[in-house]
Amino acid sequence: MIKSLKSFTYLLVSVALLIGLQSEAFAAKKSKTLKNTIKKDFVRCGVSQGLPGFSNADAAGNWSGVDVDVCRAVAAAVLGDSGKVKFTPLSAKERFTALTSGEIDILSRNTTWTLSRDADIGLTFVGVNFYDGQGFMVRKDSGITSVNQFKNGISACTNIGTTTELNMRDFFNSKKITYEPVAFEKADEVVAAYDSGRCDTYTTDKSGLAAQRTKMKNPDEHIVLPETISKEPLGPVVRQGDSVWEDIVRWSLNVMIEAEEYGITSANADSMKTSENPQIKRLVGAEGELGAALGLGNDWSINIIKQVGNYGESYKRNISDTGILPNRGPNQLWTKGGLLYVPPAR
């Protein structure tokens, strides 16, 4: 009897504990993400497992890339230090679960903005930091120079869980070509499969093809075909339901693009404080109270520009100078014929 009494007590205690935990779950408050980020003193950012130019770690574990810079910009805006970011490398398959489950607070991992992702699975896309499109890579000696030369029975390697898989089907179906899709979980496995001749072509976003090409045994033996078969607007994603955090990430990215538009760079940001142009003064925090509207200090934007640089600097550092894509293409300011057009920060 005593024994069962004892186990009964244990049970009571564990039930009580469970109920206690339960009420914790109810205590969810608004803009938890910002509060938690300030408390932790670092931004939790999900990136790729290594895509040169977008998010790639060097031998010492330092991350760089245009996707990485979005997270650094948020850290500069919120915490005043672009270095306070904890990067979590994620596979295409893991990325959304990591974000919705609260393991990370920003997903900046060359992720395509689509309706179903935006609306259906508890995510919110905050903008576009790279306009991309899906393409194909083939071996140069194959003699293929256009997707129109693809024939029945071609095998195509790609990543699972990406829009690439869907676009590929649309493309081959519309061309009435039968094909063998071979889908791997990691980008490196896809590249290895293509490199070994398991697949005749490798398909993913064109920027990804250009970046992976630099990793190949012999980059000159491969070409990216000129055709683009889809629209792939890539951008950072946050969890649905925290509009304050969503605004912070959106405007951190927008500030980088607008700073380029107004010619503000990491080098001249301080001197721009005395500019005649009120919009420039607003962007460097010398006029107006833009930071307060986001719940941040007024130096949020100048911190981004000084520590991370404007969009053009980030692009040059990560994508042009590394030889991945020499030209800006559509990722040029609207004033110079590109697609980068952001709402005014005012």
Added chain:
Amino acid sequence: MNSKKIKNYLPQILTLLTIILIFGFFTFNAQINMDNRGIDFGFGFLKQEASFDIQFSLIEYSGTDTYFRAYLVGLINTLLVSVIGIFFCTIIGVIVGIARLSPNYLVEKLATIWVEFFRNIPLLLQLFFWYYAALRALPLPKDAVNFFDISYLSVKGWYIPKFVWTNFSIFFYSVIVAAISIFFIYRFAKKQREETGKYVPAFLLSFLTIIIVPALTFLIAGVSLSFEYPVLSQMTKTIFNFKGGVGIPPELMALALALSLYTSTFIAENVRAGIMGVGKGQKEAAASIGLTTGQILKLVVMPQALRIIIPPTTNQYLNLTKNSSLAAAIAYPDLVLVFAGTAMMQTGRAIEIISITMLTYLTISLSISALMNWYNKKVAIKEK
């Protein structure tokens, strides 16, 4: 009496209550968190169009089919590789297991090396070896390894001739008829032996039946079989592939190889344990009444050994089936890759899809278990 009853039941009821509470807590918690994050829960997505293609499917499938159909494709691919794996691991396992007991020094040592080698390297590593090292090193289709101009092995897969049947259904029914006849032949043979002591060569008769009956359909029922051989065709200047025949993708080969070799070692050990578990006196007694070595093995040793072999072998079959989920590491489109991979990513329904996948594996495992238990009961000692 009453207090004893309480003493017996109270802890059990409380344990059950706790389990229900814990389960309820997790469900409730998941629900609240999903609500907070704007994720809805439901299985309606299974009826939506999947809109992705799958490399390899035994049933008709295209991207316009539903997610449920994609689930079936993944499930069938999982079952396919499991069945192939179970088939080969059993054959190899029995041979190696018997070889380990061979009086021949070389045979015994080779079997021991086989077991120790394949048993002690992690399965995932073996899988990587077969897929990334062995099969990736095969030549391109243009220089494929040629087996008598009818079968080719290349980095893109193994191409074998395809059977082209006319009137296949007649042939199929004739095989069924033959199988039923064999059942009666054995029954007749047993009856004859028990009643008159006459020996009927049942095996020989069955063998002839299974050959002659289907063969007759070729002669009189218009059944015919021809082969469609794979032919190398040039796609572009340097890209070749095979047209016609049946292509076995390297992903399936690697997975089946790794699973059957790895699991064969455990089965070999089960077989060895089973045979050794039969008392020496049994064999000696059998020999003393003049049975041949073959008869001793077939009539005395094996029926007893099977009782020892089957329960642990069931475990190995279950392991093999569950291990087949490693397919995801090498792009074989099994249940995990297709459903818990692509489908999960395209729909974002992690909880629903993982639950379905877990339930599916549970069902497969329980079915194998039930089947093996039934067989185990059949060979168990029947107490009269």
